[in-house]
C-alpha cells in the first residue's frame with residue numbers, strides 16, 4: 001500500500017514530518033502498529049509504502065453496529081493499548097488517535113487484529129509540542145489550552161475511543177469541547 005503526500009500541502013511541515021515518521025518507524029515492528037516498509041521522495045510528492053491491511057477501519061466496523069460486545073471491546077482495546085504502549089516506549093506520540101485510524105486486519109483464523117495507522121501527525125516525544133493538532137472530538141484539554149503537552153494526549157484519545165466502542169459515540173460532543181477543556185484543565 002502506498003500513501004502519497006503531495007508536496008504542495010497546506011499544512012506547514014507536514015511533508016517533512018511524514019518523512020521523519022516513516023524513517024523512524026521503518027525499523028520498528030509491532031503487530032498492532034502500521035508496518036512501514038519504505039519511504040520515497042520525488043520532486044512532487046512523498047510516497048510512504050506500508051503493509052496493506054485488508055479489512056475495515058474500526059470506525060467503519062462500528063458504522064454497522066451501535067455498540068460493540070464486551071469481548072470485542074476487550075480485545076480491540078487491549079491491542080490498541082499494546083500498539084500505543086510500543087509507540088510511546090519508542091519515544092513516539094501519535095497525536096491523532098481515533099477509531100478511524102485503527103485498521104482491523106483480518107487474520108488467517110478470520111479474527112480481527114487492531115493495528116494503529118496514520119502516523120502523519122506523530123512526533124518524537126523529545127521534541128517540545130505545543131501545536132494544536134489532531135481531530136477535535138478526541139483532542140485533550142492541554143491541546144486546547146495551547147500548553148506544552150506530552151504523550152498523555154494519546155491516552156486521553158484512547159479513553160474517548162474506548163467510550164465510543166462501549167456507548168456508540170465519543171464522550172464529548174464537538175460543540176461542548178471548549179467548555180469541557182476549560183472545566184477539566186482546572187483540576
Ligand SMILES: Nc1ncnc2c1ncn2[C@@H]1O[C@H](COP(=O)(O)OP(=O)(O)O)[C@@H](O)[C@H]1O
Pocket residue numbers: 001003050051052053054057100101103117118119120
Ligand atoms: N496500509 C494500509 N492498508 C489498508 N488501508 C489503508 C492503509 N493506509 C491507509 N489505508 C486506507 O486509507 C484511509 C486513509 O489513510 P490514513 O493513513 O488514515 O490517511 P489520512 O491522513 O488521509 O487520514 C484509511 O482509513 C484506510 O481506509
Ligand SMILES: [Mg+2]
Pocket residue numbers: 100101118
Ligand atoms: Mg487518518
